[in-house]
Amino acid sequence: MRTVIFRFTAPYLTALMVLFSIFVLLRGHNDPGGGFIGGLIAASALAIYGIACGVAAVRRALWFHPMAISASGLFLAVVAGIFSVFAGTGFMTGLWVFPKIFGTEVALSTPLIFDIGVYLVVVGGIASIALALEERESD
Amino acid sequence: METALSLVVGCLFAVSLYLLLSKHIIRMLLGVVLLSNAVNLLIFAAGRVSSIAPPLVPEGAEAPLAAVANPLPQALILTAIVIAFSFFAFLLVLAYRAYQDLGTDDTDEMRVAEPEDDGLPPLGY
Amino acid sequence: MAEIEATTGGILALALPFVAAALAPILKRIIGAHAAWVLALAPAAAFAILFSFLPEVSSGGVVQFGFDWIPAFDVRFSFRIDGLASTFGLLITGIGTLIILYSGGYLKGHRDQGRFFSFMLMFMGSMLGLVLADDLMTLFVYWELTSITSFLLIGFDHEREKARRGAIQALAITGGGGLALLAGFILIRELAGLNSMTEVLAAGDALRTSPYYLPIFILVLCGAFTKSAQMPFHVWLPNAMEAPTPVSAYLHSATMVKAGVYLLLRMQPALGDTALWTTVLPAFGAVTLVMGALLAVRATDIKITLAYTTVSSLGLLVMLIGVSTEYALIGAVLYLIAHSLFKGGLFMVAGSVDHGAHTREIDRLGGLARHMPITFAAALLCALSMGGITPFVGFLAKEEIYHALEYGDAYHIALMAAAILGNALMFAAAFIVALKPFVGKLPETIDHPHEGGFTIWFGPLVLGVLGLLGALFYETYHALFSGPMASATYGQPVEIDISFVPHLNLAFALSLATIALGIVIYLASNGVRAATSRFLASVGWGPDHGFDQAMRGLLRFSYFVTNRLQSGRLDYYMTITVIAITAALFVPMILGGALPAEPQMPQLRLPEWLVLALILVGIVAVVVAKNRLTAIVSLGIQGFGTALIFMLLGAPDLSFTQFMVETLSVVILALVMTRLKLSPADHRPLREKLPDAALALAGGAGFAVFLLSIVQRPFDPALSDFFEEYSYAIAHGKNIVNVILVDFRGVDTMGEIAVVMTTGLAVLALIRIRVGRRAKAQPDPMETTP
Numbered sequence A: 001m002r003t004v005i006f007r008f009t010a011p012y013l014t015a016l017m018v019l020f021s022i023f024v025l026l027r028g029h030n031d032p033g034g035g036f037i038g039g040l041i042a043a044s045a046l047a048i049y050g051i052a053c054g055v056a057a058v059r060r061a062l063w064f065h066p067m068a069i070s071a072s073g074l075f076l077a078v079v080a081g082i083f084s085v086f087a088g089t090g091f092m093t094g095l096w097v098f099p100k101i102f103g104t105e106v107a108l109s110t111p112l113i114f115d116i117g118v119y120l121v122v123v124g125g126i127a128s129i130a131l132a133l134e135e136r137e138s139d
Numbered sequence B: 001m002e003t004a005l006s007l008v009v010g011c012l013f014a015v016s017l018y019l020l021l022s023k024h025i026i027r028m029l030l031g032v033v034l035l036s037n038a039v040n041l042l043i044f045a046a047g048r049v050s051s052i053a054p055p056l057v058p059e060g061a062e063a064p065l066a067a068v069a070n071p072l073p074q075a076l077i078l079t080a081i082v083i084a085f086s087f088f089a090f091l092l093v094l095a096y097r098a099y100q101d102l103g104t105d106d107t108d109e110m111r112v113a114e115p116e117d118d119g120l121p122p123l124g125y
Numbered sequence C: 001m002a003e004i005e006a007t008t009g010g011i012l013a014l015a016l017p018f019v020a021a022a023l024a025p026i027l028k029r030i031i032g033a034h035a036a037w038v039l040a041l042a043p044a045a046a047f048a049i050l051f052s053f054l055p056e057v058s059s060g061g062v063v064q065f066g067f068d069w070i071p072a073f074d075v076r077f078s079f080r081i082d083g084l085a086s087t088f089g090l091l092i093t094g095i096g097t098l099i100i101l102y103s104g105g106y107l108k109g110h111r112d113q114g115r116f117f118s119f120m121l122m123f124m125g126s127m128l129g130l131v132l133a134d135d136l137m138t139l140f141v142y143w144e145l146t147s148i149t150s151f152l153l154i155g156f157d158h159e160r161e162k163a164r165r166g167a168i169q170a171l172a173i174t175g176g177g178g179l180a181l182l183a184g185f186i187l188i189r190e191l192a193g194l195n196s197m198t199e200v201l202a203a204g205d206a207l208r209t210s211p212y213y214l215p216i217f218i219l220v221l222c223g224a225f226t227k228s229a230q231m232p233f234h235v236w237l238p239n240a241m242e243a244p245t246p247v248s249a250y251l252h253s254a255t256m257v258k259a260g261v262y263l264l265l266r267m268q269p270a271l272g273d274t275a276l277w278t279t280v281l282p283a284f285g286a287v288t289l290v291m292g293a294l295l296a297v298r299a300t301d302i303k304i305t306l307a308y309t310t311v312s313s314l315g316l317l318v319m320l321i322g323v324s325t326e327y328a329l330i331g332a333v334l335y336l337i338a339h340s341l342f343k344g345g346l347f348m349v350a351g352s353v354d355h356g357a358h359t360r361e362i363d364r365l366g367g368l369a370r371h372m373p374i375t376f377a378a379a380l381l382c383a384l385s386m387g388g389i390t391p392f393v394g395f396l397a398k399e400e401i402y403h404a405l406e407y408g409d410a411y412h413i414a415l416m417a418a419a420i421l422g423n424a425l426m427f428a429a430a431f432i433v434a435l436k437p438f439v440g441k442l443p444e445t446i447d448h449p450h451e452g453g454f455t456i457w458f459g460p461l462v463l464g465v466l467g468l469l470g471a472l473f474y475e476t477y478h479a480l481f482s483g484p485m486a487s488a489t490y491g492q493p494v495e496i497d498i499s500f501v502p503h504l505n506l507a508f509a510l511s512l513a514t515i516a517l518g519i520v521i522y523l524a525s526n527g528v529r530a531a532t533s534r535f536l537a538s539v540g541w542g543p544d545h546g547f548d549q550a551m552r553g554l555l556r557f558s559y560f561v562t563n564r565l566q567s568g569r570l571d572y573y574m575t576i577t578v579i580a581i582t583a584a585l586f587v588p589m590i591l592g593g594a595l596p597a598e599p600q601m602p603q604l605r606l607p608e609w610l611v612l613a614l615i616l617v618g619i620v621a622v623v624v625a626k627n628r629l630t631a632i633v634s635l636g637i638q639g640f641g642t643a644l645i646f647m648l649l650g651a652p653d654l655s656f657t658q659f660m661v662e663t664l665s666v667v668i669l670a671l672v673m674t675r676l677k678l679s680p681a682d683h684r685p686l687r688e689k690l691p692d693a694a695l696a697l698a699g700g701a702g703f704a705v706f707l708l709s710i711v712q713r714p715f716d717p718a719l720s721d722f723f724e725e726y727s728y729a730i731a732h733g734k735n736i737v738n739v740i741l742v743d744f745r746g747v748d749t750m751g752e753i754a755v756v757m758t759t760g761l762a763v764l765a766l767i768r769i770r771v772g773r774r775a776k777a778q779p780d781p782m783e784t785t786p
Helices: A004-027 A035-053 A055-062 A066-086 A110-138 B002-021 B025-046 B071-102 C002-039 C041-052 C054-058 C083-106 C113-132 C136-154 C161-192 C197-202 C204-209 C213-227 C233-242 C245-254 C258-271 C275-298 C302-323 C326-357 C373-386 C393-405 C410-434 C454-472 C474-490 C506-523 C525-539 C543-565 C570-591 C606-624 C628-648 C652-676 C686-711 C718-729 C736-744 C746-768 C772-777
Strands: C063-070 C075-081
Touching (some): A035 A055, A035 A110, A035 B071, A035 C652, A035 C736, A055 A110, A110 C736, A110 C746, B025 B071, B025 C606, B025 C628, B025 C652, C002 C063, C041 C113, C054 C474, C063 C136, C075 C083, C083 C245, C083 C474, C113 C245, C136 C213, C136 C233, C136 C245, C161 C543, C197 C204, C204 C258, C213 C258, C213 C275, C233 C302, C245 C302, C245 C326, C258 C326, C275 C410, C275 C525, C302 C410, C326 C373, C326 C410, C373 C393, C373 C410, C373 C454, C393 C454, C410 C506, C410 C525, C506 C525, C570 C686, C606 C628, C718 C736, C736 C746
């Protein structure tokens, strides 16, 4: 499968897919999308990169271990839930702020942070599985 | 539509159960994948297929103006799909390792945890 | 005001031993064996509190206190101190104080002495609670607590198998009896509506004529007989001698084994004096009395001898309670108090002998009197009381017993014969323990015999002297202890006038005959021992052996059952699971008449038909696939078909997710399967496939029918409407599915992503682990390095 064309295009394809996955994640609250789908797209992107250029390259590019990404995602999700406890409401109650950035109203909220956590968990977990399985091919 | 879905779900269940009943772990794995699809479709159909509009609130409205598809089963199934996939990956690796270790994919010959006729345990206090 | 004081004092007395038990290990660590002096303050204080109730109790009053525990079930944590409970409580705390001191000396320097104190005090608290409890459930809880703490104490020396066996045996027998007792109490509660001992005692007539009298009688008796070691449940008591001697002296003579007797005494006014009661109890009691005494003389270990005399004494007590007359009950009460004093003392003497001479075998003991004079004095005091010689409390008891049995009918003559024979044998046993080790020549095997410290000889001496004082000041003794106890037992006030001055009557003559017979047995003890041993050898089976057989039978049975249920074959498990699921789907629907109506031919659009057909093609191809690639591709086809269905039916989120998952599934399945070199085809012969296929079809049909019957019912959209209405209004999200996931049901999602992460970790662990065969060739460095 490691044709020259595939190996040449894979990094760009991966970059595009990861970008798209973040787009899907962020629009998820109002349109089809969200953390689960975004995470799966990003994980697929990493899997493609791994098949094309080898697992070592993916691990270098990721910088962090996939499970570390996954764990930080879970941590983020829990933190998102704990915010509301400090605000005096029940655990995981959504909090919203609508600051104006460059004249545009941007919705920031704890559900968004939670969704990012979900995204990271799925990316890390699934990519970890996929990379681990691809890695076995070399030995 | 629900009627047709019911029959398809029945077929999916039948095939997945048949695969699960065979003694080869590879076939059982395929059965597990089919089983998760069968269950997802079952939940989906049980939530009724009343409208085929996606459950989205249109721009400028407070709530959906027309009837939309039931969002609750969709939310349940969405997580179920991802979890089923991660479990499938786990089972796959488990089967793979078992095959490497035991040299067989026949469940009858996999008897490490429950050996055949290991005799009466000793009576002691 | 008085009531509040009673509550505070009573609860304090009940709690003190447990508080001390919690502190014991720490205290032991700080001040060593001296901790005994501090810890003994707890039972001593409890003794003082109980003593302060004595004026009220001995004048016929009853001190009651407690509070609600589980009001919904009318269970109270309540207590009742009358004459019976008071005397028992004083025995428990009084002897308990001496025993704690004795343990301080006896187990000095033992590694686990702190733990021993702790167990001992816990037992003490449980036993005290048992005799003071009023509410039936409270009593039961304390009853089981004594079984558990006794288990811990018998198994204290847990590195020896015999100790473990003794502990398990005691727990199995007394715990089992406890369960029977619970059943009996529940019957009393549910059928007779009586929640406490106070109510039970007030409703005696109703209970005796109740149709449930027989089951209640049997269940209560099961509890009492197992705890009080009646034949054939007595086996655990001699085996419990594996415990350190203080345990034997306290639990297995003075207190715990009396719990059964206590229960019988307690229930006597309510359940007693029926034909059943006066037949069954004396029968069991008399057999236990004689057999126990014979086995006592046969034993060569002085501790075992004492254990069997305890069995025998318990038999005597049960027999007397069974007779149910006023004199018999007075005799029982007098004997019970006397027995606690002399038997506790003798056990401690046996421990001192073991401590000083390092053996308990009667043949290897002798001539210790010169080296252990105080212990010898204590032993003689106790033995004289046990032998029923005036002026000791044992004498009062025996006179009263013979007095109670001196009637001419066959029933009383038979019991009298048993009493005389048993008492004579016990007389002999008493002096085997108290005289033989001390007189004669000192064997050379005993190296440097010595008297123990103060705490070692103090306890038995006090108990021996008390046995003397009780008889000398018999009027006070009867007024404060035996009188109130006998009144509570008999159910109405009784007068006790027996004194240490012998009167020339039939009872005294019988007493003399008993002593004479006892002396003969003592002199001929070797012959009796040999004869009993021969007899037992010819029988060749005993309840002790029976216990082993029962345990082995249990093991065989569980092995048989496990083998049947867990064949170790996955296809069996799967088959059973599928059958169960199919049955669970069809049976309720058929029984409940919920089978769906015959469905209409569905009206579908063309794309929908095509997608459904695609799924069907995919799954059929999976089943018949002959090679790996076909199977994987077919699996992908049905997956994409499912995704298309979601797309067509208004679930874009699901559709995307399904597409991604199917893609990834196919990729990793291909990655693994190409390396497995396995064919997905089914190589089994047709006759194995057909039953599976039939079963699978039945299961599939079950799900189809189930789903049809669901969708034919009216739909309740309450939840969906809620989410649709508030998704934007409250949660500011327009994608309702996503809002449900991250907001409305966020905690649920959190659990699910945790699962995803965990499976990721598990897969990593599985991949990284060294495969077994390679690991065997190369030992794991983690295992070889310490």
